[in-house]
Amino acid sequence: GAVVSQHPSRVICKSGTSVKIECRSLDFQATTMFWYRQFPKKSLMLMATSNEGSKATYEQGVEKDKFLINHASLTLSTLTVTSAHPEDSSFYICSARDPWAGSPDTQYFGPGTRLTVL
Amino acid sequence: EDQVTQSPEALRLQEGESSSLNCSYTVSGLRGLFWYRQDPGKGPEFLFTLYSAGEEKEKERLKATLTKKESFLHITAPKPEDSATYLCAVSGTASKLTFGTGTRLQVTL
Numbered sequence: 001g002a003v004v005s006q007h008p009s010r011v012i013c014k015s016g017t018s019v020k021i022e023c024r025s026l027d028f029q030a031t032t033m034f035w036y037r038q039f040p041k042k043s044l045m046l047m048a049t050s051n052e053g054s055k056a057t058y059e060q061g062v063e064k065d066k067f068l069i070n071h072a073s074l075t076l077s078t079l080t081v082t083s084a085h086p087e088d089s090s091f092y093i094c095s096a097r098d099p100w101a102g103s104p105d106t107q108y109f110g111p112g113t114r115l116t117v118l
Numbered sequence: 119e120d121q122v123t124q125s126p127e128a129l130r131l132q133e134g135e136s137s138s139l140n141c142s143y144t145v146s147g148l149r150g151l152f153w154y155r156q157d158p159g160k161g162p163e164f165l166f167t168l169y170s171a172g173e174e175k176e177k178e179r180l181k182a183t184l185t186k187k188e189s190f191l192h193i194t195a196p197k198p199e200d201s202a203t204y205l206c207a208v209s210g211t212a213s214k215l216t217f218g219t220g221t222r223l224q225v226t227l
Contacts, residue, residue: 109161
């Protein structure tokens with residue numbers, strides 16, 4: 001149980017274009033999903049918390065107009081990187097909480113999306 | 119501000135050589151301490167959640183313990199397939215995970 005998928009797993013785009021990443025909870029409904037960014041050999045940095053049916057909450061220093069998050073259903077959240085630039089190249093990982101699991105704060109992670117902006 | 123410090127940064131073991139990974143933390147209102155395993159190019163895989171000092175959990179060759187200031191991940195008789203980065207995280211009153219930088223474990227034959 002508690003499987004989270006991400007699509008695409010890898011994307012290469014040109015500078016100035018927008019890229020959408022999907023995060024799905026496959027076997028549970030997730031009222032809350034999270035988006036992280038991870039640099040090589042570094043830990044996960046929380047970008048934003050996504051709540052179904054409401055606006056996302058962004059961490060300090062994360063541009064909300066740059067990283068658009070939509071959580072339109074209980075199983076899907078999307079992250080759109082707008083007007084991507086090379087410095088946006090990174091490993092993006094989503095996670096979800098299963099509200100019915102025994103541990104309400106435990107997050108289950110997707111496999112990640114490697115974004116490369118040329 | 120919640121903080122997590124993991125040590126060592128990297129650890130190389132021979133197959134069968136048991137050891138422990140350390141996770142020291144400061145958190146406002148601990149709601150849980152979490153251990154994850156991350157393979158290169160993959161997302162973290164959930165291992166354990168610990169809630170209170172004195173709690174222990176086991177899974178195959180792994181055993182996690184918790185005190186009021188730190189957690190240990192004990193690896194007994196490791197195999198090469200245990201090679202990965204092990205991440206520790208805490209959840210406090212904000213219900214968000216704060217991660218450490220991880221311990222890169224390599225187990226050789």
